[in-house]
Amino acid sequence: MLSDFGVILLFFIIGFIFVGVGLVAAAFIRPSHPNPIKNSTYECGEIPIGGPWIRFNIRFYVIALVFLLFDVEVVFLLPWALVFKQLGWFAFIEMIVFVVILVMGLAYVWGKGDIDWEKPKPYIPSIDDLVVGKKK
Amino acid sequence: MLGLDQFIAELNKSISMFLPETALVIAFLVALLLDLMFKKSKNLTGYTALIGFLVTGYFLFKQMNMQSTAFSNMFVIDQFGIFMKWVILLSSIGVVLISFFTNELYEKAKGVGEYFTLIIGMAFGMFLLVGSSNLIIIYLAIETMSLSSYVLAGYTKEVKRASEASLKYVIFGAVSSGIMIYGISILFGLTGSLNLFEINRFLAANPVNNFALFLSVIMILSGFGYKISAVPFHFWTPDVYEGAPVPITAYLSVASKAAGFAILLRFFKVTFLDSVPGNDSVWTLLGSIDWHFVIAILAVLSMTLGNLVALWQTNVKRILAYSSIAHAGYMLMAVSTMDDAGVASVLIYFFMYMVMNLGAFYVVALIANNIGSEEIDDYNGLGYRAPILGICMTLFLISLTGLPPTAGFIGKLYVFSAVVKAGYIWLAVVGVINSVISLFYYVKIFRNMYLNDVDSNKSKLTYSPASIVLLFVFAIPTLYLGIFFNDIVKWASYSANIFMGK
Numbered sequence A: 001m002l003s004d005f006g007v008i009l010l011f012f013i014i015g016f017i018f019v020g021v022g023l024v025a026a027a028f029i030r031p032s033h034p035n036p037i038k039n040s041t042y043e044c045g046e047i048p049i050g051g052p053w054i055r056f057n058i059r060f061y062v063i064a065l066v067f068l069l070f071d072v073e074v075v076f077l078l079p080w081a082l083v084f085k086q087l088g089w090f091a092f093i094e095m096i097v098f099v100v101i102l103v104m105g106l107a108y109v110w111g112k113g114d115i116d117w118e119k120p121k122p123y124i125p126s127i128d129d130l131v132v133g134k135k136k
Numbered sequence B: 001m002l003g004l005d006q007f008i009a010e011l012n013k014s015i016s017m018f019l020p021e022t023a024l025v026i027a028f029l030v031a032l033l034l035d036l037m038f039k040k041s042k043n044l045t046g047y048t049a050l051i052g053f054l055v056t057g058y059f060l061f062k063q064m065n066m067q068s069t070a071f072s073n074m075f076v077i078d079q080f081g082i083f084m085k086w087v088i089l090l091s092s093i094g095v096v097l098i099s100f101f102t103n104e105l106y107e108k109a110k111g112v113g114e115y116f117t118l119i120i121g122m123a124f125g126m127f128l129l130v131g132s133s134n135l136i137i138i139y140l141a142i143e144t145m146s147l148s149s150y151v152l153a154g155y156t157k158e159v160k161r162a163s164e165a166s167l168k169y170v171i172f173g174a175v176s177s178g179i180m181i182y183g184i185s186i187l188f189g190l191t192g193s194l195n196l197f198e199i200n201r202f203l204a205a206n207p208v209n210n211f212a213l214f215l216s217v218i219m220i221l222s223g224f225g226y227k228i229s230a231v232p233f234h235f236w237t238p239d240v241y242e243g244a245p246v247p248i249t250a251y252l253s254v255a256s257k258a259a260g261f262a263i264l265l266r267f268f269k270v271t272f273l274d275s276v277p278g279n280d281s282v283w284t285l286l287g288s289i290d291w292h293f294v295i296a297i298l299a300v301l302s303m304t305l306g307n308l309v310a311l312w313q314t315n316v317k318r319i320l321a322y323s324s325i326a327h328a329g330y331m332l333m334a335v336s337t338m339d340d341a342g343v344a345s346v347l348i349y350f351f352m353y354m355v356m357n358l359g360a361f362y363v364v365a366l367i368a369n370n371i372g373s374e375e376i377d378d379y380n381g382l383g384y385r386a387p388i389l390g391i392c393m394t395l396f397l398i399s400l401t402g403l404p405p406t407a408g409f410i411g412k413l414y415v416f417s418a419v420v421k422a423g424y425i426w427l428a429v430v431g432v433i434n435s436v437i438s439l440f441y442y443v444k445i446f447r448n449m450y451l452n453d454v455d456s457n458k459s460k461l462t463y464s465p466a467s468i469v470l471l472f473v474f475a476i477p478t479l480y481l482g483i484f485f486n487d488i489v490k491w492a493s494y495s496a497n498i499f500m501g502k
Helices: A003-031 A059-082 A090-113 B004-018 B019-037 B044-062 B077-099 B113-131 B135-153 B161-193 B196-205 B210-228 B237-243 B248-270 B291-310 B318-336 B340-371 B387-401 B407-421 B423-450 B465-483 B486-495
Strands: B068-070 B075-077
Touching: A090 B004, A090 B019, B004 B019, B004 B068, B004 B075, B004 B318, B019 B044, B019 B113, B044 B077, B068 B077, B068 B465, B075 B077, B075 B113, B077 B113, B077 B248, B077 B340, B077 B465, B077 B486, B113 B135, B113 B248, B135 B161, B135 B210, B135 B248, B135 B465, B161 B196, B161 B210, B161 B237, B196 B248, B210 B237, B210 B248, B210 B291, B210 B318, B237 B248, B237 B318, B248 B291, B248 B318, B248 B340, B291 B318, B318 B340, B318 B407, B318 B423, B340 B387, B340 B407, B340 B465, B340 B486, B387 B465, B407 B423, B407 B465, B407 B486
Parallel strands: none
Antiparallel strands: B068 B075
């Protein structure tokens, strides 16, 4: 007899076999005509520029965190909305409290200026830069 | 499963028991808003935090004799938790007050608005941890308090060693909570429940694999051990204590440790107590693993390593860091007895430790305000340049050593007597030897203050009258509790009974 965990193990094994068989079979059947364009990384139809190992701007993480805040909120709102009628006012007030706390998080990030996207100021070269030996 | 109506009724009942924590959350939100609205004001969030703590204290006072569970057994309110919550609350108030007199915080350009907000957040995490009886809530509470403390440790981020402290704290914290949650998953796999009461019932009814149980509990212990900075989970302690602002160091060494010890005791009692009806003041433990011995080993390691390494330190904050590791060892010694007398002695010790340790760190902060250093050599002659600070520091250090007539002596007395009563004479002997060793490095500080550089003609230190008043707030109880300790002892023995569910 299989235990509950045995079933999960079986599931994993079958999963691996399934994928493996598909890949191996495809490797035998498909035609193989590689060329540079086919081998390039697909980037929305654009030709990729530069390597993928660049440093991301730290500001993306702040945006991602704020997004996560409201993403999670929706996860809680959906089941709440389903049973809303049975729960009545209690749940309504509770959810308002929850949303207000989240909105305060957003207000905080906003007020502290953490979602302002400050563009780096481009440096426009002037004629002085061309003078040899002059320090900026 | 509960029906929906019953569920809402349970929720309503639970919220009325959750008032202290709710007060903290509201204080946190208000502080956040005020910080946004009044950017110019200096200490507004600090005062908000104080008011929030006072309101929390009021609700906590009203809960004094309550014994119940809330939120479907996820949260416990009992006298034991309430005692620990008082320790946490009082030390939070102390830390906020100390912060007002710490110059290194105010030299920061960004202001201290977020600083006090985060202290409330951390206090909330600790309140949650003290009362939780569900492994997931324990984990969440540890994370709540840790996240705030990581930021607080590096709050003066312009200072290089503060950033270093913060980063080390985050990395060690991430690893230990990772190990802990792995242990939780093993324990869940073994017993099929996350609730400590149900785990206890399962362990009482079914035999489980000893090795797997041992492994999972050791892994969970690594999470608790990290919070109480017990050897071998202590590596972050000296660096973080040295780098963090002084009030935060004091906070980490008292409140954070109190929360860690509370959950350690609750975890062991609720999970492993064999609840035969009758007398459970001496716990009969389930299973065949000798948990006494495991904890005793941790205690011996913590005491010995903490005291021996402290001998070689030259920075006062580092000395106090290693001394706090040693103190964790003394308290673990009382935990290893695994009976209610042991629990009571841990509670007494914590109350005393809170007063004297906050006081010692406060003196360090006041001295650092003036001379900008925490090196022990810079303390030369300070006893004459700042007589009041010198006398109070001596008092706190004597108390930390555990000599009469100070609070520390009473704490140690009860810990050692609990250990001897439980029959671990060898452990008590190790503890006494360690206390003697600790005398050396505590004396080193006040030797430098009084015997070195005696006739220096350096200027006297300056401090405001208000800061001296606060100093006496710590110094007087240190002396008072050393003589009139009966009330604390009574309260602690009353609180020693950890709630075991219905």
